[in-house]
Structures are given as structure tokens and as C-alpha cells.
């Protein structure tokens with residue numbers, strides 16, 4: 001059952017303005033097309049130098065345990081995701097030679113520099129922290145040059161499937177069987193992409209469809225267990241209300257506490273206060 005009323009679809013709208021050209025709007029502004037699977041990263045074709053090493057095979061989906069914004073650091077969760085080499089971003093393959101950037105102008109990291117710092121440094125940090133935690137098998141990516149740039153050159157891989165992801169408000173309503181006591185909840189999905197998708201979609205591993213929370217066999221019970229109404233009790237994990245309240249509320253409460261601590265310290269500027277989600281019943285319902 002679809003638990004939110006709005007139809008999420010790939011809208012192809014034809015707008016004909018009298019006397020003008022045909023305008024084809026083929027994008028739903030409230031939907032993002034997420035490439036899942038594996039892609040190959042290579043130097044831009046017009047790079048100032050011929051690439052010396054092999055392009056880099058990158059399993060995008062293996063990285064969705066992180067926040068999208070760990071890599072797409074300029075993304076707001078709603079707009080289109082820009083490619084790293086976009087003009088004004090990491091547009092040069094290599095850093096500009098010293099002395100060529102006018103004083104006071106922002107020095108932008110090169111594409112190779114940005115990739116090496118983002119990719120390799122995280123793989124190294126993961127290795128370190130897993131070692132420190134006493135693990136003997138490491139879940140991390142390549143650290144050595146030839147792990148990413150193999151010799152002989154690896155074949156480029158483009159094994160991508162596009163997954164439509166809603167970025168706007170989702171209306172979360174109780175199952176039909178429930179006589180709702182409260183108004184349905186308007187949930188701004190994209191405002192939550194600072195977190196890993198898997199924090200909420202805990203059974204999704206980066207590929208394939210994302211199942212709704214109340215899918216059969218998941219949180220599909222519409223009444224608490226007869227033994228207890230306590231939503232923290234493990235007997236109630238399949239109770240949809242418990243799943244939602246136990247996921248949404250503790251995070252918002254913790255954020256509210258952080259925010260209160262800032263305010264207690266005399267910080268009131270909205271820009272400086274940490275973001276916080278609603279905690280009062282009426283703010284969600």
C-alpha cells in the first residue's frame with residue numbers, strides 16, 4: 001500500500017505558449033534521479049593534461065551508508081546534484097600553478113585533489129578506526145594508487161540504474177484500518193538528506209526499490225501488541241506508530257536539546273543555531 005497520497009511520477013509536461021516555441025519540461029522539481037550501482041570516474045576530456053593513469057571504478061551505491069552531503073557538499077537536498085567538475089567547482093584537473101591565482105580569490109581545489117582527499121582519506125580513516133576498534137577484516141575502499149588506478153587499465157564500468165527519489169513533502173497517513181485521531185504528517189523528505197538514507201530505510205542497501213515503511217511484513221501492524229501499549233517494547237516493533245514515533249521523535253528531541261544548550265549559552269542568531277525538527281504533537285500532526 002502506498003502510504004502517502006501524492007503520486008510520485010516522472011512528469012512529462014508539454015506547455016504550449018501561443019506564438020512561441022514548444023517548451024518541454026521533462027523534470028519533476030520534487031524528484032531526484034539517483035544513479036545507483038557502479039560508475040567510472042575519469043578526467044574531463046578537455047583537461048589541461050592527458051590522464052596518465054586508469055579511470056576509477058566507483059561503486060556509488062556502496063557509499064549510501066554515508067550522508068550524500070559528505071561528498072555532494074554543496075547540495076541542499078532539493079536542487080539538482082552538480083557534477084564535481086562543474087565550472088566554478090573542481091573544474092581543473094590539477095591545481096593552478098603557484099602565483100597564477102590572484103590574491104584574495106578563492107582557491108578551488110583541483111578535481112584530482114578533491115577526489116584524492118575525499119575518497120582516499122575516508123578509506124584511510126575507516127581503516128584506522130576499524131583497526132582501533134579491534135577489527136581484523138576491514139570494510140573500506142582502496143588506499144593504494146593501483147587499487148583505484150589499476151595497471152593494466154580497468155575497463156570502464158557503467159552499470160547504473162536511476163532510482164526516482166522524492167525530495168519534497170511526503171504525506172504520511174495511518175493505514176486505512178486505523179480511525180485516525182490526528183492529522184496526517186507532512187514530512188519534508190529532502191530536509192533529511194544530511195543523514196544516511198539507511199538511518200530510516202534500514203533494509204535498503206543502495207540498490208533496487210525502496211520499500212514503504214508499512215509494507216507487508218515490515219511495520220504493518222496497525223494496533224499495539226495485546227501484551228503492552230509501550231512503543232519502546234520490542235513486542236511493538238511491527239506496530240507502525242511505534243516505528244514512526246521511535247524514529248522521528250528521539251532525533252528531533254536530541255536536536256532540540258542541543259539547540260537549547262546553544263540558547264542557554266546566549267546564542268540566539270538563527271544562523272548559528274543548530275537545525276531542529278518539531279517535537280510538539282501539533283507541529284507534526
Ligand code: HEC
Nearest residue numbers: 033034035063064066067068070071081082083084085197
Ligand atoms: C562517497 C561519495 C559519494 C556519496 C556518499 C554520494 N555520492 Fe553521488 N556521486 C559521487 C560522485 C563522485 C559522482 C560523480 C560526479 C561527477 O560525475 O562529477 C556522483 C554522482 C551523483 C549524481 C549524478 C550527478 C550528475 O553529474 O549527473 C547524483 C544525482 C548523485 N550522485 C546523488 C547522490 C545522492 C542522492 C547521494 C546520497 C544517497 C549520493 N549521491 C551519495 C559521490 C558520492
Ligand code: HEC
Nearest residue numbers: 056057058059062066070118119122123126139140141142
Ligand atoms: C566517507 C567515506 C568514504 C568516501 C568519501 C569514499 N569511500 Fe569508497 N568506500 C568506503 C567504505 C566504508 C567502503 C567499503 C564499503 C563496503 O564494503 O560495504 C568503500 C568501498 C569502495 C570501493 C569498493 C572496494 C571493494 O573492495 O569493492 C571502491 C572502489 C571505492 N570505495 C572507491 C571510492 C572512490 C573512487 C571514492 C571517491 C569518489 C570513494 N570511494 C569515497 C568509504 C568511503
Ligand code: HEC
Nearest residue numbers: 041042043051052053055056112115119120143144145148
Ligand atoms: C580511492 C581512489 C583513489 C586512490 C587510492 C588514488 N586515486 Fe588518483 N584519482 C582518483 C580519482 C577518482 C581521480 C579523478 C578521475 C580520473 O582522473 O581518473 C584521480 C585522478 C588521478 C590523477 C589525474 C588523472 C590521470 O590519470 O593522470 C593522477 C595522476 C592520480 N590520480 C594519481 C594517483 C596516485 C599517484 C595515487 C597513489 C599515490 C592515487 N592517484 C591514488 C582516485 C584515486
Ligand code: HEC
Nearest residue numbers: 003004164165170192193195196197200210211212213214
Ligand atoms: C529521516 C528518515 C528518512 C531519511 C533519512 C530518508 N528517507 Fe526516504 N522516506 C522516508 C519516509 C518516512 C518515506 C515514506 C515511506 C512510506 O511511504 O512508507 C520515504 C520514502 C522514500 C522513497 C519512496 C518510497 C516509495 O514508497 O515509493 C524513496 C525512493 C526514498 N525514500 C529514498 C530515500 C533515499 C535515497 C534517501 C537518502 C538520500 C532517503 N530516502 C532518506 C524516510 C526517510
Ligand code: HEC
Nearest residue numbers: 185186187188191192195247248251252275276277278284
Ligand atoms: C536523524 C534525525 C532526524 C530524524 C530521524 C527525523 N528528522 Fe525530521 N528533522 C531533522 C532535522 C535536522 C530537521 C531540520 C531540517 C532543516 O531545518 O533543514 C527536521 C525537520 C523536520 C520537520 C520540519 C521541517 C520544517 O519545515 O520546519 C518535520 C515536519 C520533520 N522533520 C518530520 C520528521 C518525521 C515525520 C520524521 C520521521 C519519519 C523525521 N522528521 C525524522 C532531523 C530528523
Ligand code: HEC
Nearest residue numbers: 172173174180181182184185241244248278279280281284
Ligand atoms: C516528528 C513528528 C511527530 C511528532 C512530533 C508526533 N508524531 Fe504522532 N505520528 C507521526 C507519524 C509520522 C505518524 C504515522 C503517520 C500517521 O499515523 O499519521 C504518527 C502517528 C500518530 C498516531 C496514530 C495515528 C492517528 O492519527 O491516530 C497518533 C495517535 C499520534 N501520532 C499521536 C501523537 C501525539 C499525542 C504526539 C505528541 C505527544 C505526537 N504524535 C507527536 C509523527 C509525529
